Amino acid sequence: MLSTLLSPVRGAEGRCRCTGYPRVVGKAAGVVLAGGRSTRMGTAKSELEWHGSTLLYRAAAVMARSVDGPVVVVAAPGQELPELPAGVEVVEDPVDGLGPMQGLAAGLAAVADRADVAFVCSTDLPFLHPAYVRRVLRALTDDIDVVLPVARGFRQPLAAAYQTRIAGLVAKLLAEGNQRPGMIFKHCDVTQLDDAALLADAAVAKYDPELDSVLNVNTPEDYRAARDREPPEVVVERFGALAKGGGHRPKVVRAATIGQAAEVVGLTLDRHVVAALNGDQVTKDGRLPLVAGDAVAFLSADAGG
Amino acid sequence: MAPGGFFGQALVVDVHAGHATGSRLTLDDQVLRAYLGGVGLGTWLMHRLAPPGVDPLAPQAPLAFVYSSLVGTPLTTSAKFAVVAKSPLTGLLTDALASSQFAISGKLTGHDAIVIRGRADELSVLLIDGDGPRLEPAPDFAGLSAADAETKAKERFGRGWRTAAIGPAGERGVRYATISHDGRHAGRGGLGAVLGAKNIKAVLVKAATKVGVADQAGVLAAAKDLRGRSFGPATAKYRELGTLANLLAFNAVSTLPTRNFTAATFAEAPRLAAEELHELRGVARNSCASCSIGCEHIYARKGGGSQRMEYENVFALGPLCGVSDPDDVFAASARCDELGIDTISAGGTIAWAMECVERGLIEEPWLRFGDGAALLRALDAIGSRAAGLGELLAEGSRRAAERVGHGSLDFAAQVKGLEMPGYEPRSLQSMALGLAVNARGADHNRSGAYEADLSGDVDRFHGGAAHVAAAVQTEDKAAVMDSMILCKFLRGVFDDPFTEWARLLALVTGWDLDADELRTAARRIVRAKRAFNLREGATAADDTLPVRMLETPIELGSGRTAALTADRLRSMVASYYEARGLDQDGRVSATDLADLFL
Numbered sequence: 001m002l003s004t005l006l007s008p009v010r011g012a013e014g015r016c017r018c019t020g021y022p023r024v025v026g027k028a029a030g031v032v033l034a035g036g037r038s039t040r041m042g043t044a045k046s047e048l049e050w051h052g053s054t055l056l057y058r059a060a061a062v063m064a065r066s067v068d069g070p071v072v073v074v075a076a077p078g079q080e081l082p083e084l085p086a087g088v089e090v091v092e093d094p095v096d097g098l099g100p101m102q103g104l105a106a107g108l109a110a111v112a113d114r115a116d117v118a119f120v121c122s123t124d125l126p127f128l129h130p131a132y133v134r135r136v137l138r139a140l141t142d143d144i145d146v147v148l149p150v151a152r153g154f155r156q157p158l159a160a161a162y163q164t165r166i167a168g169l170v171a172k173l174l175a176e177g178n179q180r181p182g183m184i185f186k187h188c189d190v191t192q193l194d195d196a197a198l199l200a201d202a203a204v205a206k207y208d209p210e211l212d213s214v215l216n217v218n219t220p221e222d223y224r225a226a227r228d229r230e231p232p233e234v235v236v237e238r239f240g241a242l243a244k245g246g247g248h249r250p251k252v253v254r255a256a257t258i259g260q261a262a263e264v265v266g267l268t269l270d271r272h273v274v275a276a277l278n279g280d281q282v283t284k285d286g287r288l289p290l291v292a293g294d295a296v297a298f299l300s301a302d303a304g305g
Numbered sequence: 306m307a308p309g310g311f312f313g314q315a316l317v318v319d320v321h322a323g324h325a326t327g328s329r330l331t332l333d334d335q336v337l338r339a340y341l342g343g344v345g346l347g348t349w350l351m352h353r354l355a356p357p358g359v360d361p362l363a364p365q366a367p368l369a370f371v372y373s374s375l376v377g378t379p380l381t382t383s384a385k386f387a388v389v390a391k392s393p394l395t396g397l398l399t400d401a402l403a404s405s406q407f408a409i410s411g412k413l414t415g416h417d418a419i420v421i422r423g424r425a426d427e428l429s430v431l432l433i434d435g436d437g438p439r440l441e442p443a444p445d446f447a448g449l450s451a452a453d454a455e456t457k458a459k460e461r462f463g464r465g466w467r468t469a470a471i472g473p474a475g476e477r478g479v480r481y482a483t484i485s486h487d488g489r490h491a492g493r494g495g496l497g498a499v500l501g502a503k504n505i506k507a508v509l510v511k512a513a514t515k516v517g518v519a520d521q522a523g524v525l526a527a528a529k530d531l532r533g534r535s536f537g538p539a540t541a542k543y544r545e546l547g548t549l550a551n552l553l554a555f556n557a558v559s560t561l562p563t564r565n566f567t568a569a570t571f572a573e574a575p576r577l578a579a580e581e582l583h584e585l586r587g588v589a590r591n592s593c594a595s596c597s598i599g600c601e602h603i604y605a606r607k608g609g610g611s612q613r614m615e616y617e618n619v620f621a622l623g624p625l626c627g628v629s630d631p632d633d634v635f636a637a638s639a640r641c642d643e644l645g646i647d648t649i650s651a652g653g654t655i656a657w658a659m660e661c662v663e664r665g666l667i668e669e670p671w672l673r674f675g676d677g678a679a680l681l682r683a684l685d686a687i688g689s690r691a692a693g694l695g696e697l698l699a700e701g702s703r704r705a706a707e708r709v710g711h712g713s714l715d716f717a718a719q720v721k722g723l724e725m726p727g728y729e730p731r732s733l734q735s736m737a738l739g740l741a742v743n744a745r746g747a748d749h750n751r752s753g754a755y756e757a758d759l760s761g762d763v764d765r766f767h768g769g770a771a772h773v774a775a776a777v778q779t780e781d782k783a784a785v786m787d788s789m790i791l792c793k794f795l796r797g798v799f800d801d802p803f804t805e806w807a808r809l810l811a812l813v814t815g816w817d818l819d820a821d822e823l824r825t826a827a828r829r830i831v832r833a834k835r836a837f838n839l840r841e842g843a844t845a846a847d848d849t850l851p852v853r854m855l856e857t858p859i860e861l862g863s864g865r866t867a868a869l870t871a872d873r874l875r876s877m878v879a880s881y882y883e884a885r886g887l888d889q890d891g892r893v894s895a896t897d898l899a900d901l902f903l
Contacts, residue, residue, distance in 0.1 A: 239580070279570075
């Protein structure tokens with residue numbers, strides 16, 4: 001049951017004073033599917049290096065900063081995962097080999113008691129942007145079960161938003177032998193977002209104009225091309241003793257992680273130096289990914305007194 | 306024989322009519338070792354000497370200047386003294402620390418503490434040296450600022466004396482008046498009003514003796530080592546820009562209380578930022594006595610003169626009142642110093658009044674957020690206890706709100722009557738607990754729980770078990786640092802604080818104490834403070850935050866909101882009680898009471 005493509009929505013969201021990003025959607029969970037076979041890549045995608053961490057680390061961290069609810073990584077039975085950001089949970093698929101439908105069922109079920117909606121993505125989206133995640137989640141109203149982007153010419157069920165209430169339906173379809181996500185859409189109320197609808201969001205248009213959020217990497221060539229891309233532009237501010245000689249004034253740099261941003265301005269995250277991303281949580285984790293438009297504040301860990 | 310660094314006695318001065326008499330109170334090794342000195346020993350003295358239920362402004366209420374074994378040693382930042390009394394603002398224990406030569410001279414009168422009771426017939430100064438106390442009439446000191454009183458005392462009594470004095474606000478009983486020496490203030494809780502109620506404008510001390518330490522060579526080596534470490538990265542913030550460096554950083558992480566805690570960011574914060582002012586106005590840097598950090602930053606004022614600025618006075622007289630003109634904030638800070646009032650309580654009380662005016666609860670239409678001239682006018686009214694607004698605000702925000710009513714207590718930003726410092730509790734939830742449970746009231750110096758929130762190690766928007774542990778740990782550390790006494794700006798240089806502090810104390814005193822014993826002392830000091838408050842009528846209901854903090858989420862710069870619910874805070878307080886070995890009503894057990902050596 002597909003609805004017509006959404007019309008562009010303008011000016012509907014509040015604006016963040018720091019970055020221009022819209023507000024985070026509340027009561028939303030993030031689900032990252034890590035259990036794919038990575039056949040064409042030849043290496044588990046979840047373990048692919050990404051600017052000092054892994055693709056999976058990036059995906060989970062982007063989820064964590066995009067939603068207010070829990071973030072869950074769904075692993076295949078027995079799958080060993082690389083290190084994850086603090087607070088990210090792991091659930092295992094109960095059955096191996098049933099594809100993303102199984103991961104979707106397990107992920108939605110894992111968060112259903114704590115969130116009404118969830119953004120679900122695969123591990124292999126190295127340019128997934130929080131603005132895209134929020135745009136898709138915001139389109140998910142109570143009367144819709146799934147928001148399915150149709151971006152860059154393809155349906156994107158693994159970069160889409162779902163009501164967690166459909167966890168049972170997905171499990172039922174699986175039990176009936178349906179392993180393709182497309183089957184879900186035959187049984188749900190689905191809204192599709194095309195490129196224009198996605199880009200009608202000012203933040204998406206500004207920070208992800210090519211909709212690279214849905215660009216996935218399937219082969220070693222894809223991965224190398226993605227890895228060789230220039231890091232995003234972010235704004236760095238330093239405060240206190242870290243800001244000698246006018247260093248507190250905003251500076252635009254290119255960096256894929258907080259650690260890289262620190263390095264560019266001559267800092268190292270340690271017990272004396274911490275960072276806050278877009279004025280939110282304070283962190284010492286230099287592996288946390290940055291995206292275009294981010295603002296990173298570096299401050300003395302001994303702030304106060 | 307007293308342990309190294311101690312005299313083993315306190316001087317108890319009773320002021321009556323035109324005379325002062327002194328008596329010696331023995332401080333045995335057990336008490337000194339249990340409480341260390343400073344705030345800890347001061348707490349023990351209040352248990353012993355303050356009559357239960359005493360009015361803090363009554364003659365019988367004691368006020369104690371307390372030193373420690375480290376005072377007078379070459380250890381950096383050790384020239385500090387604690388002033389301890391029952392607070393006229395909270396009705397509970399209050400203690401404040403200041404750093405200056407007054408600490409060294411006061412201790413070298415031959416006492417580990419000087420306690421003052423009674424009331425003089427007329428405004429007087431109290432002089433204490435090796436011959437004991439004496440009272441001198443000083444009616445001509447009336448109305449002087451603390452700095453001017455210090456100058457006048459020097460002229461009259463000679464240069465060998467060190468003077469701690471009150472300003473006109475202390476004489477007039479403003480409940481958040483300060484005691485000052487050499488531009489440093491024992492600021493919080495209204496200690497200046499307690500001294501003023503005794504009709505004592507100033508206390509003068511003169512060194513008369515010496516005190517040895519257990520291991521002179523060891524202390525010298527430790528002092529050299531500590532001094533070296535004090536130049537490292539852990540103190541860079543204080544050295545480079547001072548505490549005012551917090552302002553822009555706190556603004557960036559949405560924890561800069563603004564317009565009476567209705568916002569956590571202040572759009573005009575850069576105008577008041579150390580980073581900007583340092584370039585435009587910075588004129589000098591200064592250190593307390595015996596300090597190698599040099600955190601004090603002094604800025605040029607428009608039209609001449611200079612003013613020392615710290616984060617807390619800029620926050621309280623700036624963003625909290627919506628004032629962004631640095632010259633207005635400088636002038637307001639200077640006015641607080643002249644009057645002798647605590648900048649945090651002054652700013653907090655005025656910000657509350659500004660919101661009352663907005664809501665039509667106080668009819669003073671000129672008192673508006675953002676109006677620097679109105680801020681100065683309000684400060685003058687407080688300092689002079691002018692009829693109407695001045696009398697009202699001189700009582701502090703809690704008493705004023707109780708008089709104004711109409712729900713205004715809900716947005717009076719205070720805990721236990723003490724106005725809140727510049728840390729937004731909804732976006733710093735370890736600190737929220739620290740502020741709620743602290744014995745002194747809303748306090749950032751006796752609970753440094755914000756360290757956890759800003760460390761990146763906890764989720765600062767969702768308080769829980771880790772936040773409780775952080776609040777307990779930082780409170781324990783503060784209890785030791787404030788008692789032994791070292792400046793908390795040094796805290797970052799210690800890798801293994803309790804072990805290193807135990808070693809320092811062992812070198813000075815000769816005690817064979819270790820980190821565990823020091824931890825036990827920390828817990829004892831925290832419990833002793835609570836026990837005093839319980840004795841004075843405090844209950845678990847006092848361990849909370851204003852309704853505004855618990856019912857109104859605060860918007861963050863990221864666009865998200867941070868909320869601290871009453872349930873979450875209650876849960877953290879309950880866990881705190883459990884961690885502290887208190888019962889569910891926050892009471893100290895009989896076993897623990899016995900360990901207080903009262």
